[in-house]
Amino acid sequence: MTRIAIDAMGGDFAPKVTIEGAVWAAIDYNVPIELVGKEDVIKEELEKIQKKGLKVKAGFHSKRIKVDFSTLDIKITNANEVIEMGEAPGQAIRKKRNSSIVLAVxxxxxxxxxxxxxxxxxxxAMASSLFGLGRLPGIERPAIAVTLPTMKKPFIMLDAGANSSCTPEMLYQFAIMGSVFAKNVYGRENPKIGILNIGEEAGKGNDLVQTTYKMLEENKDGLNFIGNVESKEIFYGNCDILICDGFSGNVVLKTIEGCSSMLFKMISQEFKHDLISIIIGLLAKPFMKKMYTRINYEEYGGALLLGVKGITIISHGRSSAYAIKNAIRVAKEAIETDVLKKIAAVYE
Amino acid sequence: MTRIAIDAMGGDFAPKVTIEGAVWAAIDYNVPIELVGKEDVIKEELEKIQKKGLKVKAGFHSKRIKVDFSTLDIKITNANEVIEMGEAPGQAIRKKRNSSIVLAVxxxxxxxxxxxxxxxxxxxAMASSLFGLGRLPGIERPAIAVTLPTMKKPFIMLDAGANSSCTPEMLYQFAIMGSVFAKNVYGRENPKIGILNIGEEAGKGNDLVQTTYKMLEENKDGLNFIGNVESKEIFYGNCDILICDGFSGNVVLKTIEGCSSMLFKMISQEFKHDLISIIIGLLAKPFMKKMYTRINYEEYGGALLLGVKGITIISHGRSSAYAIKNAIRVAKEAIETDVLKKIAAVYE
Incomplete structure (x- = not known):
């Protein structure tokens, strides 16, 4: 039986939202849960849910459901400490050995x-995973593998921010890990691998991407390398895996976040000028919502930290209960498809 | 009297659109123009405009106007060769000395x-500018300074793609050039300079941004450094200048391009499901258009290649006539505000 641990204290809206998401996942996916954090706080939140019911809110739909805890397998592990957002990770995990993230790992x-x-x-999360779980054989550094929506099917980008500086060898390993992930978790056959670059031609970009290009062209591991992909092209869904250093990947991720949020705000501003614009705005709202759901990152819940000897799912700090629930789904899929063992098999 | 040269053969829709944009600018800004390219082709396009009038299309508004060429100062300089998009720039400008871009520079x-x-x-454009105009004293490498829209006022990002690899010294010079530009061309007082980074704290990011951070903190040239800025924050308009290496900058630029284009396509798809959605879509269209105009890159026309001894404006390959017209406006503003002399003055 598989159980999934949640750092109940982690996230901008923790512990309330994290615990709600975990309970929701326990109901929806029938998965045993281990809530790690301050026991009294967790118990208090669970009691609130028992009394008032659980608010389930996906995108724009919201309702309150009754929870029968006797049917759920939720275990609490007490952790007295919490690592705050501003703390230096390496130091923090050594100093706070009883923190919720360290004990969850x-x-x-x-x-x-x-x-x-x-x-x-x-x-x-990264530091405690590296320290607590260790690296997979053959992998220098783990990468954050994030799923991004496109006009067609979603693709996986890695590294989305674990490593500010990368070597070509690391990027090559990201290609291997991403490929195994896309095959096994997303069922993509012969998944297409692209390098994030600022031009399509082979000679484009900095030394890192140029050397990685050459390594992938030699194609020793049967990888399906399709060449360079510019960031304006990624939204057409032509590749399954996009590899990049963690600095560029994080820049892409946060540009998408900022740009789409700006556009939605601008649209709603345009629908607030006068009575007619307000009425048309109300009529258009359901369509805008449908579109919003298509690109809502909450659907993907969390990103897998690929390369450590264990499954760590990193969720957005601003995660809603819905996002946490989906992150737990991603964790469950990673367990069931045995993706780590399959990555390790490449290096055997 | 100032005159502005246009590479009439450059751009995906050249020479037609480039020449239309130039004629439009000559009318709107009363500026003398030098069209550089194949003389017969240019003459043919000008004759077409004389016969049929000029189609002026800004965003979603379009009309045809009569042009009285006797009131315009348009000079043609013949260039027999054209540098194509795929050619290696360095080689191409040496081989094709009579190409339109080389002769325009x-x-x-x-x-x-x-x-x-x-x-x-x-x-x-970069190679011929570097070779033909030389660098400004004190500047190692020129940078592409692009203007980007935000919820508030636009900001300048440099480098948007001229240099795939940068040193901290180069980024520091970008800060100086960007600052002079923002002050003189955009009238920003004490313009705020941010570093594009993947976190706000001083220790975040790769070596390049960390070292640049320290250099800017010492603040020798009276620069108004505000620290690191994440790419999701840039759309709030809190900084006037965002500095970054050309790889990251180009990634930001093209992610914005791809992401907004995807969102607009998705919205229009949602308004095509059935008769009701089509009707509501038609009602909502004027508001979407207004919003589109707010973020339309064509308004900014072109990016200044800052750091060479002369004004080179780099426009998007897919530029419309309207974008070319606006690029000529940007060129005119750069001439009138004497921005290059003011940058040079910093290093005297």
């Missing part, structure tokens, strides 16, 4: 849970 | 024009 290391979901400090 | 070097607008190969 330890639960995976000790196999009491089989995956961990973390919406707190990304640095702390 | 030469016109600036010889002071027959005071600025050049180029919508063809960015690499060729």
């Amino acid at each position: 330890n639960a995976v290391a000790a196999d009491s849970s089989q995956a961990v979901v973390a919406a707190g400090s990304t640095g702390a | 030469n016109a600036v070097a010889a002071d027959s024009s005071q600025a050049v607008v180029a919508a063809g190969s960015t690499g060729a």
Whole structure:
């Protein structure tokens, strides 16, 4: 039986929202949960849910449901400390050995849970995973593999921010890990790998991408390399895996976040000028909502930290309960498809 | 009297659209123009405009106007060769000394024009500007300074793609050039300078941004450094200048382009499901258009290649006549505000 550990204290709206998301996942996916954090706080939140019911809110739809805890398998592991967002990750995980993220990762290391979901400090989640779980054989550094929506099917971008500086060898390993992930979790056959670059031609970009290009062209591991992909092209869904250093990947991720949020705000501003614009805005709203749902990152819930010996799902700091629920789904899929063992098999 | 040279053969829709934009600018801004390209082709296009009138299309508004060429000062300089998009820039400008971009830059070097607008190969425009005009004293490498819209006022990002790899010294110079530009061309007082980074804290990011951070903190040149800015924050308009290496900058630029184009396509798809959605879509269209105009890059026309001894404006390859017209406006403003002399003054 697989169980999924959640850092109940991690995230901008924790512990309330994190715990709600975990309870929701326990109901929807029938998955045992391990809530790691301050026991009294967690119990209090669970009691609130028992009394008032659980607010389930997906995108623009919202309702309150009654929860029968007797049918759910939710375990609490007490953790007295919390690593805050501003703390230096390396120091913090050494100093706060009883923090919720460290103990949540330890639960995976000790196999009491089989995956961990973390919406707190990304640095702390990474550091505790590296320290607590270790790296997969053959992998220098883990990468954050994030799923992004496009006009067609979503694709996986890695690294989305784990490593500010990368070597070509690391990018090559990201290609291998991404390929295994796309095949096994998303069922993509012979998944297409692109390098994020500022031009399509082979000679474009900095030394890192040029050298990586050459390595992938030699194509020793049967990877399906399709060449360079510009960031304006990624939204057409022509590649399954986009590899990049963590600085560029994080820039892409946050540009998408900022740009789409700006556009939605601008649209709603245009629909607020006068009575007619307000009425038309109300008529158009359901269509805008449908579109919003198509690109809503909450649907993808969390990004897998690929390359450590255990499943760590990193969620957005601003995760809603819905996003946490979906992150737990991603964790469950990663467990069921045995993706880590398949990555390790490449290097055997 | 200032004149502006245009590479008439550069751009995906050249020479037609480039020449239309130039004629439009000559009318709107009363500015003398030097069209550089194949003389017979240019003459043919001008004759067409004389016969049929000029189609002026800004965003979604379009009309045809009669042009009285006797009131316009348009000079033609013949150039037999054209540098194509795929060619290696360095080689191409040496081999094709009579290409339209090389001769357009030469016109600036010889002071027959005071600025050049180029919508063809960015690499060729850069290489010919570096070779033909030389660098400003104190500047290692020129940067592409692009203007980007936000919820509030637009900001300048540099480098948007001229240099795939940068040193901290180069980024520091970009800060100086950007600051002079923002002050003089956009009238920003004490313009705020941010570093594009993947976190706000001082220790975030790769070596390049960390070292640049320290250099800017010392603040030797009275620069108004406000720290790191994440790419999701840039759309709030909190900084006037965002500095970054050309790889990251180009990634930001093209992610915005791709992301907004995807969102507009998705919206129009939602308004095509059935009769009701089509009707509501038609009602909502004027509001979407207004919003589109707010973020339309064509309004900004072109990016200044800052750091060479002459004014080179680089326009998008897919520039419309309206974008070319606006690029010529940007060129005119750069001439009138004497921005290059003011940058040079910093290093005297």
